[in-house]
Amino acid sequence: MNRPLVPVVLAFAAGIGSAAYLGSDYLLWWLVLTAAALGAAAYLPGPGLGRVVTVCLAFFAAGGVWWTARHTEFPDDALYHTLLNQPERDAWTFEGRVRSTGSITPQDDYQRFVLDVSQIDRGDGWEPIEGRMQVRWSDSRGTLYPGDHIRLT
DSSP, rough: OOOOOHHHHHHHHHHHHHHHHHOSSOOHHHHHHHHHHHHHHHHSSSSSHHHHHHHHHHHHHHHHHHHHHHHHOOSOSSHHHHHHOOOOHHHHHOEEEEEEEOOOTTSSSOOOEEEEEEESSSOOEEEEEEEEEEEEEEOOOOOOOOOOOOEEE
16 A cells, blocks of 8 residues: 555544534544454454554544544533523523534534523623533524624524
8 A cells, every 4th residue: 555544544534524423422432432443453463454444443433532522511611500500591692603513414404513602691681601502503594604603592
């Protein structure tokens, strides 16, 4: 093989794409797949197609781990605590910038994205707050891109 890194890089990129499509809820699954593929690659004897496939599978899973770990946020910000302590959330308005978006296919009837919230309105005026929220938006009137400023009610 003239270019031995090409399959590995393509597998890593495919893992990133798959994780972006699935969302950030599968970190454990990606870790288990990475460990299983690395174990299988270590177990297989000598160089051959089986070893190449398992190494590519390991890099595919490593790409999934990398993307998922970068996009998984722990719920410890001010927005999370505000939402947790308030029972009524139906009339709130959130404003902020789109941090990242998931991939969209023509058959999808929703769009998933992460919003960096900068302020909220609970009905008594805007108040600054910092936090992130994952949104699944089914009433999308257009495609959102990272950096877009939006307001959700």
